Amino acid sequence: MPAPFQHLALIGLGLIGSSIALAVKKYLPTLRISAFDLSETVRQRALDLGLADLVAHQPGDAVTGADLVIMCVPVGSMKAAAESVAGHLLPNAVISDVGSSKAAVAAQLRKALPHARIVPAHPISGTENSGPDAGFPELFANRWCIITPAGNADPEDVGKLSTFWTMLGARVEIMAAAHHDRVLAVTSHIPHLIAFAMMGTAADLERVTQSEIIKYSGGGFRDFTRIAASDPTMWRDIFLTNKEAVLERLQSFTQELSTLQEAIHAEDGEALASFFTRAQAVRRGIVE
């Protein structure tokens, strides 16, 4: 497959940006990479790690000549990142991102770059680590990447971006931004919110010590801790930009929890067992 682009610009070199750089070097070695990060420390680290052919000191310089620009910044910084490259873009450049909420981000990109060829995307992959040292080229291998083009997007741009992610090892799916946001609220955003809340509960104990929680975390608690390690800024922005879908799902979750709470309070064993049996069936469906 020929490379769908010639020159990639990455704005932001955290876990995702640095992993894209390393995956491109491995799977699309002909692609030129230029990059920018707001943090001078990160820029220096990117040079040391050899993540890009050019690490620019200004975002405008990073995107100059690029036919694919990917914004790899927290979703709350998308607008500022897009504004910082306005006026430096090639007219035919495809502008994309990697944000975990899509409708709000797309609106921000469109506002900042009204004439750009915007094709938002979300590679569903990550680890609990952050920063340019956390990146690795296999991060996207066999993981889904959801592309959420607006109705008026050029099918050729969508096809090229789809090819790009496929060549990085991802499986590509295309859906509407609003639908993406509803799906991810359930499969990712609410689980993270719950994991964060669970850590809060564990921090706030009088008679049980932290060391006891650590010692006995294998009983279930440990399953929650991995995702509670994710970057706080990134998650703040996700909840602020996918507010409606998250609040809707959160309400459903608290209703389920309250049903369980009432059943425990009333010592209604039948209600508990039938709830758990249904839950187990859902889980089986998901795993099989």
Add this chain to the structure above:
Amino acid sequence: MPAPFQHLALIGLGLIGSSIALAVKKYLPTLRISAFDLSETVRQRALDLGLADLVAHQPGDAVTGADLVIMCVPVGSMKAAAESVAGHLLPNAVISDVGSSKAAVAAQLRKALPHARIVPAHPISGTENSGPDAGFPELFANRWCIITPAGNADPEDVGKLSTFWTMLGARVEIMAAAHHDRVLAVTSHIPHLIAFAMMGTAADLERVTQSEIIKYSGGGFRDFTRIAASDPTMWRDIFLTNKEAVLERLQSFTQELSTLQEAIHAEDGEALASFFTRAQAVRRGIVE
């Protein structure tokens, strides 16, 4: 180390009972094993698998001559299981169990067997599978086993049970039953309750399909699914028997969640970021 007991009786041959049998065969091969299970299918399966030297048709026959009796039944069935062996126990037999809640179970055992040498225990290990075919001898290796003797327990009995679990590979800790119940409410019971509630939320969607949840569960949801597969009856009984500690922790959790919900509603990015930063610190403490 000499074997602390000569004859083990297992009442109940699910995941834990069958794993104890297999671990004893491997690490304490001189110990005679007799066993009983209420289900005839399970008894037949135990014979096929060679789990015990004797698979009895009556619980009383299984405990005859045993100097260690372990009840491996859901905590709600402990009283009935204990009553079923009353009158058949050796006077010096140590009676133990493997239940996940301890204060209520200890009370039930004492009521059913007022003159027995009761030393409750809880091996914190399990998998998402149930039944005699799920057992394996390494289930307890390097996992904690918490022993919760009453104040008037014979230290020699406690020592012998502690040796037994140590020889099966477990690390033994001794604590009061009420404290065990508070610790496990945080580290195991609430995480399970939340995972069950999360499955309920996922089952109840109009615009997102089950296949989409499955497809994109890698974004965090999947972390919850393992523990939601656990046995419904077992968990019903745990919540009913550790009601107070669970409801107390659940209240704390819902307060944390409600703080997050309000912050999202008010778009209070600062509150969210500082909450997540604290949660991340707790998680780091737990993992390191």
